[in-house]
Every structure is written in C-alpha cells, then in structure tokens.
Amino acid sequence: MTEPVSAPFYEEEHEEFREAAREFTAREVAPHYAAWDAAHRVPRSLWTAAGAAGLLGLAVPEGSGGLGLADYRFRAVLDEELVREGALGVALALHLHDDWVLPHVLAHGTDEQKQRWLPPMLTGELVTSVAWTEPGAGSDLRGVRTRAVRDGEEWVLTGQKTFIGNGISGDAALVLARTDGGTGRAGEDGLSLFLVHKADSPGYGTGRQLDKMGLRASDTAELFFEDVRVPAANLVGAEGGGLRQIRQLLPQGRLAVAVAASAVARSTLESTVRYTAERTAFGSRVLDFQHTRFELAELTVEVEVTEAYVRQAVHAFNAGALDLVGASKAKYWAGERARSVTDRCLQLHGGYGYILDYPVAQAYLASRLLTLFGGTSEILRETIGRDVAGGT
Template identity: 60%
Template sequence: MKGTPPVKRALFEEDHEQFRELATEFNTREVSGKYAQWEKDHQIPREVWQSAGENGLLGLAVPEEFGGMGIDDYRFRVVLDEEFVRAGHLAVALAFHLHDDLVLPYLLAYGSDELKAKWLPRMVDGSTITSCAFTEPGAGSDLRAVRTKAVRDGEDWLLSGQKTFIGNGAFGDAAVVLARTDAESGRATESSFSLFMVERSEGYTNGNPFDKMGLRASDTAELFFDEVRVSDADRIGEVGQGLRYVKEQLPQARLAIAVAAAAIGTASFDQALEHAKNRSTFGQALTQYQNTRFELANLKTESHVTQTFVDQAVLAFNNGELDAHEAAEVKLWASESAKELSDKALQIHGGYGYIMEYPIAQSFTAARLLTIFGGTSEIMRETIGRAL
C-alpha cells in the first residue's frame, strides 16, 4: 500500500523537476522584466513564442514524427503552468494553454496526417501561434447558437462570421474555428457543426485587443471572417462532428484550467506568506497578528486541499479515466478556490495588492477569469447537476 501524503505532494518525479528548471530559466530569461511592457502592448512578442519552441515548451504532446516530443504525461504541462503562475506571468500561461490544451488536442485526435504534417511542426517550433475560436457574440455558454458558417465551394469552404473573446486572436496566425456546416437548414442540431483549422488570409481580420481586467499581456480579440477560403484539407475530422469533438475534449480543457487555478491558489498563499513575513505594522510583522496567521492557515489548508484534488485528477487524466463530469467538478472547485484564495491573499498585501506590478494583483485578476472562461461555474454546476 502506497500513500500520497495529503500535504506533501507526490505528483512529480525526477523528469518533471528537470523540466521545471527549464521552465524557471525560461521565465527568468525571457519574461521577467519584460512582462510589464507586454501588458501595455497587449501582446507577447513573437520571439518569445519562438524561444519557447526552441526550448521545447510548446506542443508537448506532438508526436516525434511531427517534430514534437510525444509527451503524453500531462504532468509536464502542469509544471509549465505552475512556473508561469509562480512568476506572475499568467498571460503567458494562458497563451500557451490555448495553443497546447485547446487547439492541439483537436489536431491530434481528429486531424488527418496531412493536416498534422502541415500544422504540428509549426506549432511546436512556435512559428505559428494558434487560437481556439468558438465563442461568438451570441454564443458563449451555448455553442449551439454559433452562427459562423462554412459553405462548400468546390474543393474549399468559405467561412463567414464573427467570433469574440478569442485569445491570441489579434496576433495569432491561425485558429481552430467551430462553424455551422448546414447553415441552409433551419435550427441547428447536434450534427450541424464542424471544426476547421483556419489560417490568417484574405477576409480574416480582427478587432483591437480588448482592454481586459487582467491577463493583459494576452491579446483577446474579436475575429471577423468574410468569406475566408479554407481548404478542405484543413477540416478537422468529419463534417458534422464538431460539437461531439468539443465534448470529447472537455476533460483536458477543464483540467487545464483547474491546474492553473490550483497553481494560482498556491502561489497566492506563497505570496501572502512572503509579504506577511516581511511587512511590519505597529512594530510587528504581520505574521504576529492572529488574524493574519489564521488567514494564512486557511489559505495554506485550502490550497493543499485544492491541489490534492487537482493532482488526483491529473493522474486520472493520465490514465484516461477523467470524464467530462468529473472534470467539471475539478474545474468548478479549483477556479472558485483560486478566486477566493487570491482575494484573501491580496487583502493581506494591503495597498500593494492593488498595484499590477505585484504578482498577487496578477493572480487575483487572472483568477477572476477562471470561473467564466472555458465554461462558467454555472455551466459546470448544470453539467454536474444534470448527471445526478
């Protein structure tokens, strides 16, 4: 009988810790000191993606034949996320998450070899930055309301419509687009939608990056498709299976957010503890105040609890045993927990918590997205509740 202590993590092995060093170095070398400027620009520079590619931080799951390392152990992604979060470089975590957790799985699972050969190497080396373009002004929680349409035109498709809130949308090169492929019939059904890998080309434009509350270095923008020509070879999987594919990939999409959320919770605690130890008021360190100590004890405990739950989910996912409902529980819990933990940790920072250069302000504003993005907490509860 082998036990994982509840508070000492036993998730990682030697390899992961080595990869962690790589990630830490990348953060220090490529991001620290530059991130504040990226926030103003609402952009992570293209060179950074390329450098990430060179360092093997992109497209982890891409098989060797397509230029990747074929890592199917999700713990490496966990390590990466944790390091970006720890460093307060949350928008980088988000940008890479979209690329690796949202776009990549569709290509890997349903893409033809041709499609893979075309896209995967470019995603691995960071030369192509990708988006996942599902949401529309009239279709967020409810993807069946998607109205972007792809209409057959000879060997190609003509794609028209509008997407919104698309991460890597303003500066990305290509997007997985969910579009209706039976626009001529009336109300959409389960099999009305298909997925396409769409490259920036004529008719593919974008709005300015939104002015977001947090994660400002990540560009989130509207996309407009005006009869964009898409080769049928860039169709992902079968026609009419788009919604099914989206559902099948929910476990990873949700787990990935939970992983980031747990990392935010843990980082929040760490930052609050650090601040409390070093900050004095009325002649004593904040840790001398019982209330601060109790708050820190709560933070520590809840961050352990959440981490334990998420870590178990990571192992289950690795074993192919995490279904969408379970992933909904993990996403719901971890994102709500990150929101709460970062809020309490921020309070311990006093006024400093309100200034964006402090990592806790980054954590707090990032956490606020997590209960919305990738399926709101309400949608998670509905999902869990329906399966009761």
C-alpha cells in the first residue's frame, strides 16, 4: 500500500477544517502545554478560545447555535491535530464534554435544557464532566451507590464519585445516581442521569486532585455530594433510564477513545522515524539497523491497520450504524495498539525514551489510560465475546 490511508477518508472540507484546527493548536495549545502539564490543569481560557474558534460541540445543530457538523471525521481531525502537538490531555478533556456529555443533552435533553445548556457548552463557559465512576463501582455501574431522592420539584443527591475528568476545572457534571431507593446492585430501571451545577449547589464538594502517571495537564478528581438539591428540571432523560441511555450513547465515547488512540500510535511512530534517522550508533543511523527497520515496518503496518479499522468505525458511526459491539471492537483494538506501539517506539529511543522531555515518554504514559478508561480491555472483550457467543 503506497497511498496514505488518509487520502480517501478525509475530503476537502475536512482538510480545510484541519487548517483551522492546526492554527488553533499551534497558537492556543502548543506554547502552553508544558506549563499546563506542570500545573496539572488547563485554564478556562483554553475552553473559551476553543469555543470562539468553533471547535466545541461540532455536532450541535445550526438551529441550536452550533455548526451542525455531525460527521465524526471533523472530531477526528481535531483529535489528530491535538495529538500531533502532544496534547492528548486536551483531546481527552474535550472528549468528556463533547463525546460523553453532549450526546446525552442532544439525544435526551428537553427543549428547555438545550436552550439553557447548549449555548454555554458551545462557548466554553459551561465545561462539563462525566461522573459515573465511584470508589466501589467502575466497570460495574450497577454498583453505583450515589442516590437521588425526589423532594417536590427537586432531587436530593448524596454520594461520592472518583476519577472525574474536568472535575476541578469544570462547572457541571453528568451524575449517574440511584433513583429507585434500592440497595445492592441496581436493576435495569434503577439509575438516572442529572446535570449538576457546581456553582449553585451547596454540598457539591471537590475532593483531592488525583496524581496521574500521565496526561497530567488534565485534572482528575474526586467529587462529593452532601444533600445537594438538584432541580427536577436537571434530570436528563427519563427517570430510571440512565443505564439504557448510557448503553445507547456509549458507542460515541468509545469511538472517541479509539480515534485518539489511533492518532497517538500514528504520531508516535512518525516521531520515532525522525528520531532514529537523526540518532547514530556504531557509525550508522539507528534507522539503518535491520532490527530498527523491521520494527518500524511492523509498526507501520499496525498503525495503518488500526487507522483503517477505526475509520471504518467512523463511517459506521456517521451512517448511524455503530453499535456498542462495533465501538468496543474499535476501542479495544486501537487502545491496545496505542499501548504496544508507544512501548516499542520508546525502546527505539534508548535511554532518551525514558526521559519526559521526549514526546515518546509522554505518549507512553498517556496511552496507558486508553485500555482502562471508557471500558477496560477486559470489559470490551466481554462485550465482544458475548456477541460472538450469541451467534452460536
């Protein structure tokens, strides 16, 4: 295959969008990313700049103030450009807002909720988080213990969440809570989703910021809810419909991770080719050792196969045909490839690969999350395996 895989996948309009995304990342992200990494936080000005550049909420219809770019290739372009600058942390922070929260508002929000939330989500004035995981419930969301009890026109929310991205820097969280009053594992109708705003919610506490091994520019935190009064108008979707809504919209979240993982594998491979072409040992370029060329040959094929597979999933998503099994396959494959490609690329850097100044070290640490977040590789294989077994 001599043609780059990307040639038929992206069309002229995507490449025009790439120019805008590249200009944005060069101006607003690249010069500051190291400082954000050290501060363990991206500033609000990044979000409002992204909003001003029209990069948030691409899928929001024009009638609601967005650009109506539901074609996921535009999101993929933005991820690729952020990853090319080494800013996977920014890409994933945007994912939470755009691929994990926004779909719920678009698919299940009332007209009133859309009017209230979409404009500030588009401008970056309302930054959102996904608050599903708890200390006792990660893979198994039926174990969620945060509870919401109806009291007139409000719900009273009590509980604790952990691992919440944008948890400190964000303004509101899409919280998964038990609404059937039960204890033990929840049934199919036992959980609901609420958008809970930090500023006007006494009892909404932010716990410690978790010290991650990679992706340090994005904040990840514990959240606490102590008798937080949430307006009934902030229930997103049907009471008791939380698990069904999550299953329905999870394909987009998993596709987003797959797209980012594929982009990390590609950009790490490219920077490794450059590095091995510059580095010399025993009087020759590291690139010219047969072992290096074999490694890079294998890695190139792996990256191209991954791109092709993920792009097929993007096409399926655009056609409304990406189900949970398809998205799980794409995330499983791309997440595991990002992990192995960054590991093998690090090896080709020798000792410098271990030094955080080098992009490969950052990519290695960052990509380790991609087989954990949004469904671990074990859970993904469970989903895929059940589908395989179901056909026998």
